[in-house]
Amino acid sequence: MSEMVALLFFPGGLFLLASGLAYEWADRKLVARLQNRIGPRWFQPLADAVKLLAKEEVIPNGVNRFLFVGLPVVALAGALTAAVYVPIGGLNPISSFPGDLIVALYMLSLLTLCTGLAGSNTTDPFSLIGATRTLTQLFSYEVPFLLALLGPALAAGSWQIVQINDFAQNHWMMLFTQPIGFVVALIGLMGKLELPPFNAPEAETEIVAGALTEYSGRGLALFHFGRNVELVVGLTMVAAFYLGGIASPLEFFGKTMFLLLGLSFVQSLMTRLRIDQTVGLWWRYGALLVLAQWLLLILSGGVV
Amino acid sequence: MAATGEKFIIPIGPQHPALKEPGHFEFVVDGEIVTAASVRLGYVHRGIEKAVESRNWIQNLYLLERICGICSHTHAMAYCLGVEKLAGVTAPPRAAAIRSLIAELERIHSHLLWLGVAAHEAGFDTLFMYSWRDRETVMDILEELTGNRVNYSANLLGGVKFNINSEQRDSIRRGLDFLEKRSRYYLDVVTSDFVFLQRTQGIGVTTLEQAERLGLVGPTARASNVARDIRIDAPYAGYGDFPVNIVLGTAGDLEARFVVRIKELFECYRLILQILDALPPGDLQARVPRRIAAGETISRVEAPRGELFYFIKSNGTDTPERIKVRTPTMCNLASVVALAVGHQLADIPMILIGVDPCFSCNDRAVIVEKGNDRDCWTWERVRQYGIEYYRRKQ
Numbered sequence: 090m091s092e093m094v095a096l097l098f099f100p101g102g103l104f105l106l107a108s109g110l111a112y113e114w115a116d117r118k119l120v121a122r123l124q125n126r127i128g129p130r131w132f133q134p135l136a137d138a139v140k141l142l143a144k145e146e147v148i149p150n151g152v153n154r155f156l157f158v159g160l161p162v163v164a165l166a167g168a169l170t171a172a173v174y175v176p177i178g179g180l181n182p183i184s185s186f187p188g189d190l191i192v193a194l195y196m197l198s199l200l201t202l203c204t205g206l207a208g209s210n211t212t213d214p215f216s217l218i219g220a221t222r223t224l225t226q227l228f229s230y231e232v233p234f235l236l237a238l239l240g241p242a243l244a245a246g247s248w249q250i251v252q253i254n255d256f257a258q259n260h261w262m263m264l265f266t267q268p269i270g271f272v273v274a275l276i277g278l279m280g281k282l283e284l285p286p287f288n289a290p291e292a293e294t295e296i297v298a299g300a301l302t303e304y305s306g307r308g309l310a311l312f313h314f315g316r317n318v319e320l321v322v323g324l325t326m327v328a329a330f331y332l333g334g335i336a337s338p339l340e341f342f343g344k345t346m347f348l349l350l351g352l353s354f355v356q357s358l359m360t361r362l363r364i365d366q367t368v369g370l371w372w373r374y375g376a377l378l379v380l381a382q383w384l385l386l387i388l389s390g391g392v393v
Numbered sequence: 394m395a396a397t398g399e400k401f402i403i404p405i406g407p408q409h410p411a412l413k414e415p416g417h418f419e420f421v422v423d424g425e426i427v428t429a430a431s432v433r434l435g436y437v438h439r440g441i442e443k444a445v446e447s448r449n450w451i452q453n454l455y456l457l458e459r460i461c462g463i464c465s466h467t468h469a470m471a472y473c474l475g476v477e478k479l480a481g482v483t484a485p486p487r488a489a490a491i492r493s494l495i496a497e498l499e500r501i502h503s504h505l506l507w508l509g510v511a512a513h514e515a516g517f518d519t520l521f522m523y524s525w526r527d528r529e530t531v532m533d534i535l536e537e538l539t540g541n542r543v544n545y546s547a548n549l550l551g552g553v554k555f556n557i558n559s560e561q562r563d564s565i566r567r568g569l570d571f572l573e574k575r576s577r578y579y580l581d582v583v584t585s586d587f588v589f590l591q592r593t594q595g596i597g598v599t600t601l602e603q604a605e606r607l608g609l610v611g612p613t614a615r616a617s618n619v620a621r622d623i624r625i626d627a628p629y630a631g632y633g634d635f636p637v638n639i640v641l642g643t644a645g646d647l648e649a650r651f652v653v654r655i656k657e658l659f660e661c662y663r664l665i666l667q668i669l670d671a672l673p674p675g676d677l678q679a680r681v682p683r684r685i686a687a688g689e690t691i692s693r694v695e696a697p698r699g700e701l702f703y704f705i706k707s708n709g710t711d712t713p714e715r716i717k718v719r720t721p722t723m724c725n726l727a728s729v730v731a732l733a734v735g736h737q738l739a740d741i742p743m744i745l746i747g748v749d750p751c752f753s754c755n756d757r758a759v760i761v762e763k764g765n766d767r768d769c770w771t772w773e774r775v776r777q778y779g780i781e782y783y784r785r786k787q
Contacts, residue, residue: 124522214403218422218738285516286588294411294514294742296403360589361516363739364425 092183100177105169108177109317110134112349116284116320119353134317138310146306151212160203160210161304161311167199168318174250175325179341182251190248194235197322200315201227201281204290207312208300219299222290222364226280229368230287233375234277236383240270241330243386250329258334269382271331273375278323279352280367282316286359287367324348403738407436411514411742414752418729418745422738430733432726437752442716443772449711450476450550450685458544460718461751463506466492466499467696468718469548474629475692475705476550479685486634486673488552493631494668495538495547496694497661501572502531503697504612504654504661507749508579511651514742515592520582527575530568537561552678562669569662576658583651593647597732597744600645607731610724611699613748616653617645623695630694635668650747684711696721698749722751 095101113134121128148157174182174189182189201223208220241263242248245256257263264271280287283299291299298304301312328335328344335341362370400421407415415436421429441460445453458469470492477484484492505528512520532542538561539545539554547553583589599609604617614621622639624632640656642649687709694701699721708714725748732744 124519125526126522214401217401218403218425221424285518288516289739292516292739294516295739297410357519359517360512360586360592361739362588363592363737365737366591 095183096173100180101169101172101183105172105177105318105321106314108321109314110138112320112324112345113313113317115346115349116353116356119350120357123353123357138313141305141310141313142307144306146308147303149211149213149303152210152303156206156210158308160207161308161315164200164203165311165315165318167196167203168315168322171196172318172322175322176251176254176329176335176341177321177325179335179338185249185251188248190238190242190250190253193250193322193326194238197281197319198227198231200312200319203315204300204312207304207308208302211303213303215296215298215302216300218296219290219302222296223283223300225364226283226287226290226367229371230277230280230375233273233371233379234281236376236379237270237274237277238326238330240267240379240382240386243383250326254329254334256334257330257332258336261333263333264331267331267382267386269378271327273379274327274331275348275351276355276375278320278327279355280371281323282320284352285356286362288361289364289367292361321345405741405745411745412752413510414750416750416752418741420733420738420741425737425739427733427736427738427741430730432730434726434752442718443775445713445716447712450683450713453713453716454548454550455546457716457718458546458548461696461720462543463503463751464499464696464698464701465544466495466547467694467701469546470496470630471692471694471701471703472705472716473548473550474694475690475703476685476707477679477681478690478692479688479705479707480550480681481686482551482679482681484552484630484679485676486631487675488677488679490631490634490668490672491553491555491557491677492548493635494557494665495535495545495553496630497665497668498531498535498538499545500697501658501661502528502535503749504658505531507654507697507746508651511647511743511746514746515589517589520579520589523575524579527572530572534565534568537564549678551681552676554677556677557669557672565665565669569665573659573662576655576662580652580655583648583655590648592740592743593651595644596647596740597736597747598644598646599728599732603728603731604645607728608724609699609728609748610721611696611749612640612653612657613650613699613725613728615640616642616649618643621700623693623700627693629692631668634673635664635671637664647743647747684709685713698722698751699724720751722748726750 098104114129114131118128148154171193173184174193176182205220205224205227208216208223241253241257244260244263245253247253247256283290291301301309304312324345325335325341328341328348332344335344403420403422404417405420406412406417417433417436419431420427441456445456448456454469454472457472458465460468505524509521509524509528512524535545536542538557539547547555583593599617601618604614604619609617609619610621618641620639620641622637624637625639638660640653640660642653685707687707689704689706692703692705701721702719704717705713706715728748729745733741736744
């Protein structure tokens, strides 16, 4: 019974959706203030979600209806499942087993994969170009992001998120011993969430809304929910690994908000990168730097 | 993706987030690379040129000012200068200076607007928000001077409508002081922001030869080192007494267009202060007869986007016989189609906005008939064509 409550209401399920909306609002508000705008009111993301859920879902001609309806569900389910293994709200994860880090990371990639498939499922040129870019971006940030999150795992000697979190609480210096990993993980999260400057897959001045151009109503709302949940899960993971772990709800809130502030600074400071520039950035710098850091870690680990 | 041999076309417009006004562009892409481009205009044709023929000379002042929402003053000024030339009247020096003053204020507002839109196309929304915030300063000045933010109605046939008092002079100086500081900052941003430069440097390069061949005008041409500025080539209004220094760029890429436009802002500030310091005394309006003597003339002014051309023909009555307008966008649009090929899809909105297009002032009836030399349609014929066109569509 208590497991059901944990999965459906707190700290999973509804709580995750609500905190996703809250973090989306915080992100939008911070970026707006940095851009000298007023920004949305606190209930705006909720209002958007309710409106979208209530609207008619138009299914365009020429799509596979099963995929069109099913992909948003899978995307949201993937993000929610990833949260099961992560210390959301500073509490113990609902489930945990050795190696759950890899499962969580793959679950997080499901959203991007579903977005890409959803785009290529339609016949709209904007969606097709958007899907190509989404998948191209997936292949560019995924490896550096994975390597960056495996850095602390290597230091902790465990691929279990709880144990890395515990280890990080006693090793505050992870941020300073693996600064490259921290930056790559944070920027990788931005690439995952297609936040500016990595929003080429949905660059509105070129391809309208990218892969999700044909989505309306329920499907779009579910994709938005998925992205919001992924924002919370991603921030929690980076905070747990690099900012000295998460032991209490207060620590969770403070540390993830600190990261979100960093994200909004980068979002408002940068011009959108072209897709070729994004790929170049990740493979030429991101991946190589993280690998260099790995080498250092392994060498120093061998010595110690 | 589309099968091999099949064209994959990205339509931009008539309704598209990159376009603030409706126009239609088709870009054939191979992956991310554009291989062909075409343009179709005419979505916002409003029949203004025909409408002026049924209104008198004074009413047309208000109609023509509404051709463009950004460079409204230059349209009215070009019209007034032409009509005054036909009537053999010259506006008093104070009126001429005030005309130039408003034109320069308008150029500031137009260039700042462009800076914001161009930054938005590049996905740099912070610069967009900041430059539009600062643009409010010049909008407020214009409102204080004329009572309006957009269509200022500053011109009258033979002069201008309002004077400038010392209080207004002070507030203009204060506003320009602030804007000059901000423009220095923007110049710094567009020339030193590493990520932004990746999107502008070497993109959409127009060589001097290309610019000459395509007949580019305005800042777009000046960024390619074409020394073409009507304010200098054929001074009008107050530009004879208050000369402008030309601003040229050499690279011809998007960065040069940013730099040229921002540097022109400094030239605007300098010129406005100079006009304010030495505003000639005297009347604001010369008398212009209600009926304009028969004849035809052209008048050219430098709008913020480039050369604005008016052809005016009078038949001696109180209404014009024909007025033909050629806006700078018409001259510059060809460069978009020519430059787009070979660029990445992501650069296209930037290249398009790089010429500062203004579709609604651009759109008028263009009839191309091969093998038929009749190029002037009567009203009856246009009406008949319209009826048949829609009948065919049904």
